[in-house]
Amino acid sequence: MAMFKLKVNGKEQSVDVDPSTPLLWVLRENVGLTGTKYGCGVAQCGACTVHISGEATRSCQVPISSLKGDVMTIEGLSADGLSHPVQKAWLAHEVPQCGYCQSGQIMAAVALLKQNPKPSDADINDAMTNICRCGTYPRIRAAIHSVAGNGAGKA
Amino acid sequence: MTQLNRRHFIGTAALAGGGLALGWTAPGTVFKALAQKPIGDAAAEVGIWVAIRPDDTTIVRIARSEMGQGTLTGLAQLVAEDLECDWSKVKAEYVKPEDNLAKKRAWGDMSTGGSRGIRTSVDYVRKGGAAARMMLIAAAAKKWGVPASDCVAEKSVISHTPSGRKLRFGEVAAAASQLEVPKDVPLKDPKAWKIIGQPVKRLDTVEKLSGKQIYSIDVKLPNMLNAAIAQCPVFGGTVKSFDADKVKSMPGVHSVVAVGPGAVAVVANSWWQAKTALDKLPITWDEGEHGKVSDASIAEFVKSGLDTKEAALGQKHGDVEAALAGASKKIEAVYGTPFLNHATLEPMCCTTKVDGDKAEIWVGTQNAEGALAATAEELNIPPTNVKVTKLILGGGFGRRGMQDYVRQAAIIAKQIPGRPVKLIWSREEDMQHGYYRPITQAKLVGGLDADGNVVALHARIAGQSILASVAPSRMENGVDKLAFQGWLEDEFGYMAIPNLLVDMGVRNTHVPVGFWRGVNHNQNAVYLECFIDELAHAAGKDPLEFRRAMMSKNPKHLAVLNAVAEKAEYSKKLPDGMFRGICQNSGFGSFCAAVAEVSVSPKGKLKVHRIVAVTDPGYAVNPDQIDAQVAGSFAYGLGAALYSENTIKDGRVVESNFDSYEVARMEDMPQVDTYIAASGGFWGGVGEPTIAVCTPAVLNAIFAATGKRIRSLPLKHQHLV
Numbered sequence: 001m002a003m004f005k006l007k008v009n010g011k012e013q014s015v016d017v018d019p020s021t022p023l024l025w026v027l028r029e030n031v032g033l034t035g036t037k038y039g040c041g042v043a044q045c046g047a048c049t050v051h052i053s054g055e056a057t058r059s060c061q062v063p064i065s066s067l068k069g070d071v072m073t074i075e076g077l078s079a080d081g082l083s084h085p086v087q088k089a090w091l092a093h094e095v096p097q098c099g100y101c102q103s104g105q106i107m108a109a110v111a112l113l114k115q116n117p118k119p120s121d122a123d124i125n126d127a128m129t130n131i132c133r134c135g136t137y138p139r140i141r142a143a144i145h146s147v148a149g150n151g152a153g154k155a
Numbered sequence: 156m157t158q159l160n161r162r163h164f165i166g167t168a169a170l171a172g173g174g175l176a177l178g179w180t181a182p183g184t185v186f187k188a189l190a191q192k193p194i195g196d197a198a199a200e201v202g203i204w205v206a207i208r209p210d211d212t213t214i215v216r217i218a219r220s221e222m223g224q225g226t227l228t229g230l231a232q233l234v235a236e237d238l239e240c241d242w243s244k245v246k247a248e249y250v251k252p253e254d255n256l257a258k259k260r261a262w263g264d265m266s267t268g269g270s271r272g273i274r275t276s277v278d279y280v281r282k283g284g285a286a287a288r289m290m291l292i293a294a295a296a297k298k299w300g301v302p303a304s305d306c307v308a309e310k311s312v313i314s315h316t317p318s319g320r321k322l323r324f325g326e327v328a329a330a331a332s333q334l335e336v337p338k339d340v341p342l343k344d345p346k347a348w349k350i351i352g353q354p355v356k357r358l359d360t361v362e363k364l365s366g367k368q369i370y371s372i373d374v375k376l377p378n379m380l381n382a383a384i385a386q387c388p389v390f391g392g393t394v395k396s397f398d399a400d401k402v403k404s405m406p407g408v409h410s411v412v413a414v415g416p417g418a419v420a421v422v423a424n425s426w427w428q429a430k431t432a433l434d435k436l437p438i439t440w441d442e443g444e445h446g447k448v449s450d451a452s453i454a455e456f457v458k459s460g461l462d463t464k465e466a467a468l469g470q471k472h473g474d475v476e477a478a479l480a481g482a483s484k485k486i487e488a489v490y491g492t493p494f495l496n497h498a499t500l501e502p503m504c505c506t507t508k509v510d511g512d513k514a515e516i517w518v519g520t521q522n523a524e525g526a527l528a529a530t531a532e533e534l535n536i537p538p539t540n541v542k543v544t545k546l547i548l549g550g551g552f553g554r555r556g557m558q559d560y561v562r563q564a565a566i567i568a569k570q571i572p573g574r575p576v577k578l579i580w581s582r583e584e585d586m587q588h589g590y591y592r593p594i595t596q597a598k599l600v601g602g603l604d605a606d607g608n609v610v611a612l613h614a615r616i617a618g619q620s621i622l623a624s625v626a627p628s629r630m631e632n633g634v635d636k637l638a639f640q641g642w643l644e645d646e647f648g649y650m651a652i653p654n655l656l657v658d659m660g661v662r663n664t665h666v667p668v669g670f671w672r673g674v675n676h677n678q679n680a681v682y683l684e685c686f687i688d689e690l691a692h693a694a695g696k697d698p699l700e701f702r703r704a705m706m707s708k709n710p711k712h713l714a715v716l717n718a719v720a721e722k723a724e725y726s727k728k729l730p731d732g733m734f735r736g737i738c739q740n741s742g743f744g745s746f747c748a749a750v751a752e753v754s755v756s757p758k759g760k761l762k763v764h765r766i767v768a769v770t771d772p773g774y775a776v777n778p779d780q781i782d783a784q785v786a787g788s789f790a791y792g793l794g795a796a797l798y799s800e801n802t803i804k805d806g807r808v809v810e811s812n813f814d815s816y817e818v819a820r821m822e823d824m825p826q827v828d829t830y831i832a833a834s835g836g837f838w839g840g841v842g843e844p845t846i847a848v849c850t851p852a853v854l855n856a857i858f859a860a861t862g863k864r865i866r867s868l869p870l871k872h873q874h875l876v
Contacts, residue, residue: 001406018406018431025427029381034373035366037549039500040582044813047500074366081365090364094356094779097787098223099363100370100500100549125822131813133500133550134223135790137824139783 004064008033009076019065024048026064027073035074035103039131046130049104050074056111056127074103077110086110089143097134104130109144118148199332201290203261204234204283206248207328211311213240215284218250218262219272220521221359222551223787224842225780226272228357230280232776233273236350237285237343240324241311247358252523252543266522268556268670270743270840273776277838282340287331289340294331295322345774345835354779359547370549371519374506376575380409381426382567383433384578386418386588389442389806390665393417396439402432411436412570414563422571426579445665445806453594453664453803454491460617460660461489461598467661469616469639470647473654478611482602486693488686490599490866492678493800495592496808496816497671501549502585503560507568508575513540515575516564519548521556529558533565552791553670557590557625586816587808590669591801593619593638597682599689602654607694609705611654614642614682620661621675624668635661640675641683641847646741648712649687649705666803672791673846676742681868684738684851689864698855699725699737711834712739715748715769718832723750723767733764736855740847745839746771751825751852755860759876763793763825763853768845770829773837785845786827792849794819797870817871 005014006023008031015030022041027033027050036059039047043058050059053069078084082091086109096102105128112119112127119127124141132140198206198214206214215234221227231247250262263279264271288308295313296303299320306315311324345351362368387393397419399411407428414420419438423429460466479485506517507530514534520526523545531538548555564578580588595618602611620635629637640646642657671677691701699720706713716739720726729735732754739748752765768785775781798817802809810816854865857875865873 017425018428020431021427025425028373029425029427032375033366034369034375037370037501038372038579039502040813042582042812042814045500077365081367082361087364091360094360094783096223096357096360096363097225097783098500098548098550099359099368102363103366106364128821131500131818131820133498133552133791133818135787135819135824136783137790137819137821138786138827141821141824 004067006064006067007070009072015064017064020063023050023059023062023064023067023071027059027071033073033075037100037103039101044131045101046108047101047104049107049130051107051111054111054114056108074107077106084110085147086113086143089147093139093143093146095136095139095143097136101130101132105132105140109140113144113147118150119144199328201287201328201331202283202336203258204280205238205287207324209325209328211241211244211323211325212246213238213244213311213324214246214248216250216262217247218255218265219276220265220267220523220545220548220551222267222521222548222555224272224784225357225777226267227359228355229273229776229780230276231358232350232353232355233277233280234284236348237281238288239308239310242350242355244311245358249545251545252527253539253541255524256527256538265524266556267551268521268553269674270843272842274744274838274840281342285340285342286336289337290331290334291324291327293334294327298322298327298330351774351776352778354777357780368547370501371506371517371546372501372504372549372579374517374546374577376506376508379506379575379577380422380424380571381429382420382422382576382578383426383429384414384418384420384563384580384584385433385436385438386584387440387442388587389440389446390667391445392443392806393441394419394438395441398437402436405432405435408432410571412567414566418563420563420567420578422567422576426577430581442806448665448806449804450802456664457594457596457618457662460662461596461615463660465660466615466658467634467638469636469657469659470643471656473611475611475613475654475656478654479600479602479613482610483605484603484693486601486603486690488599488689488864488866489596490682490685491596492594492681492868493802494594494666495671495795495799496586496589496801496810497550497552497554498586498813498816498818499548499550499552499554502582503554503580504578505561505564506575506577507564509534509565509568509572511572512536514565514568515542515544516561517544517546518561519546519555520561521548521551521553522558525556525558526561529561530565533562534569552672553674554590557669582813583811586811589801590625590667592671592677593621593668593675594664594666595619595678599682599686601686601690603690603694607696609649609652609690612652613656615658615660616679616682617660617662619663619668621668621670623661623663638675639679641679641740641742648709648739648741649702650708651705665806672788673742673843676740676843676847677792677795677850680738680740680847681851681854684740685854685864685866688736688855688858702739711746711771712741714834715739715746715771715832718830719748719750719767719769722769722828722830725750734856734860736852736857736859738848738851738855740844742847743840743844744773744837745841745844747845747848749845749848749852751856753853753856753860755857755875757876759874761857761870761875763823765826765828766849766852767828768830768848769832770841770845771832771834772839772841772844773833774835775831775833778831781831781841782829784841785829788843788846789827789849790819790824792846793823793853796850796853796868797823800869
């Protein structure tokens, strides 16, 4: 066990955990932010996606001891949880079904759009590799296109 | 090979028996139960399905479980329709299973599977809304001193037609809650529906955009501990020994506990600490009798069911043997499909707190009554001493109808009385301890006459029975009728075939099987609809025309097939390099048909460009959610068609995570064009029916593209060119 300081959603946190503890579990169990989900633990599903220094990162693969940079989770995306353009698009397209993967999907989409404000379908395929078992992929694609101003959802 | 181990059997008894195991009565007493006690926020209960606050906020009670399929919203629409309330004022709230138990199951069956959520509750929830409207009107009429027949309700406002006086629902709800619930409750004509049939927004979206939605993995309670579990890798095996001393001093570890004969759990302050210690815990397993079972031995065993004389009968008419003997042409093919894990993205988890002879659980479940019963049974306490908080499921797909993880949480928590313990399965445990879609093969034999008409069809299915494994009480005279989904008279679309025999050589392995979205329709539709394509090809006929010729006795099947042909512009040539496949299937009370458009590159790479789907669910409650379910079912089905399988080596599941158990991702997802052809007059399911038409349409399109018939899944093992 050791003390670690980290900045999450603009707020300084200090946690006393084993240095190998993944950021995912630090966020969920020590910081108390459960919007970031566990799905696989091996960087396959993307449910744990957060931003580290603005980059979409799978937090299950980041031991707390190696964390460098500020963390933003789904809870930090907007003050009211609704007003970020990607959240608005998700609502307008009624994207979520069970919703479990959607924190990670939204964080991945926000990072994509920041890097590439007008992504093509191929760009979306490359960037959005998160798993959704409910199969909301068509609506995720349409929502991303709508934020990008790509018309009805076709690139 | 087989059989049922004890844990497995009890795990399902509660599922199968549900409330019956507790001596609960069947639903039907809904309107006898008077609920006059006002609930929180000054909401008045008007009957049992509706509570209304003074500001008109309308709380609709939902007994079924929401796992993404939209049932929560759909059921609320059904209640709201006959209630005549303002939809914008509606909120949904779960019924608690202990309340249902206390009220003799007034809210009916709470289990949510088989695409039944709406179609089997539709009658009593609509009556619940209508009864509440009648009570509200009666209360207003009484206040005004006028006959109720002179009053009408619309958008949460009651009007006295002759005088034009108005009262809001919220103003009379308290008075209405004191009235007797009417028994004779007429329902609105479907033509007058204003909320049913509308693509209203889901009631449960907002919390899912901000990370605020609490799933069972997110439960946090004072003084709570976390548990990580390891189950014997070989199904049916047991724990021989474990050395708790090796991990007891690791950070955060509280205890190491046996979980029945087959599992051990580490309990710690945090789940990560529990998991870290569990990974270091020396465990010796007794693998039992199945440690040598492999894919090869299972395949051989299943195959033996293709020719056995001891077959369970599904459907039979005419004389198949004679007709085949007299046929001009006889076609035969053998198909096969693998075990498949549900792989809900949220792994199994349940939090349980045991206090003396009382228990409380927090769980995402498709069967909250079953969870209550299982907890009571495991702890040997009265069912009335168990409280259940239902949480939104991070995916169900049939997996969360099982109670194995709920039982485990009870066993663990019992050993740490007074403290809530949250059990979370790792992905690896979840992948390797599922209730898999059953492995089956099918031998199909068809006979054509000289004009290329089908004169006989024999489908012999071989493989595992779900009901034998998890719900033996639902077998009929020892036969698992569910194994024939799609092939029985109520679902089979080609009843005009004069000689038909469908039977099954049951081959139960030691691998637990269960209900996987679409259940047996998945593989059965592949067998039927791909083989029909094979027959069409052998007859030299177009697959659509060939099907139409056999559907004279199945007008609803034919209607969706015709509709999909029209919507997909089947008669028009596709661009070069693009090919289409067509199929139809009926299941869960609905009728579906699909056309898939694919291309296969010279190197054999498949791309599914588009699937056009037509669904007839009778009545469509929420078209936008039906669209979501159709596309979603195709993602689930396509992942299975392309990649997913669970293989067995040394008695255990080989795949452990999404790197080895691949599923559909964004890049695999075709454009999905959904059409709803609701013909009215019946209520069909929506969550599952369409999954069955995804794979056969794609496989038939692959044949059109390559001339190669794929008879074994997943496609990742197949060379398409």
